[in-house]
Amino acid sequence: MRQDSLGFLLADVSRLMRRAFQQRLEGSSLTLAQARALVYVSRHEGIRQVDLADMLEVQPITLARLIDQLANDGLVERRPDPADRRAYHLFLLPAASPHLTAIEQVAAAIRMDALKDLDEAEAEILMQSLKKMRDNLCLR
Numbered sequence: 001m002r003q004d005s006l007g008f009l010l011a012d013v014s015r016l017m018r019r020a021f022q023q024r025l026e027g028s029s030l031t032l033a034q035a036r037a038l039v040y041v042s043r044h045e046g047i048r049q050v051d052l053a054d055m056l057e058v059q060p061i062t063l064a065r066l067i068d069q070l071a072n073d074g075l076v077e078r079r080p081d082p083a084d085r086r087a088y089h090l091f092l093l094p095a096a097s098p099h100l101t102a103i104e105q106v107a108a109a110i111r112m113d114a115l116k117d118l119d120e121a122e123a124e125i126l127m128q129s130l131k132k133m134r135d136n137l138c139l140r
Helices: 006-025 032-043 049-056 060-072 096-115 120-138
Strands: 076-081 084-092
Touching (some): 006 096, 032 049, 032 060, 032 084, 032 096, 049 060
Antiparallel strands (some): 076 084
16 A cells, blocks of 8 residues: 655645535535635735735636625725735725634534544644644745
């Protein structure tokens, strides 16, 4: 039997968590892509649209369509960048709050499922290890 590599395990876990999130989000007015964009805007309020596209690993035109949908739904707004007339900064609107609450509830349920056979100490070690790995790779 071949041992799983770290990269494949991380990719599989990520894919399965996204799938579970998409399934549990069914019935919501948001797509998974819209939910991800909304969460990132909430974590980085005022972010430039082009920087958000980079964080989400999507093309700027793809993100522009996502933001158009979120703006049309009254969840985010674009504000012009005073230093660059081609750029926009993104901000949440009050209507985003219930959507973010629902997203967090779905994420918490998935997190519980994913960590259910780990005790508290194991879960903490896992989280700390993943954070260290992320930090190590961000330094390059």
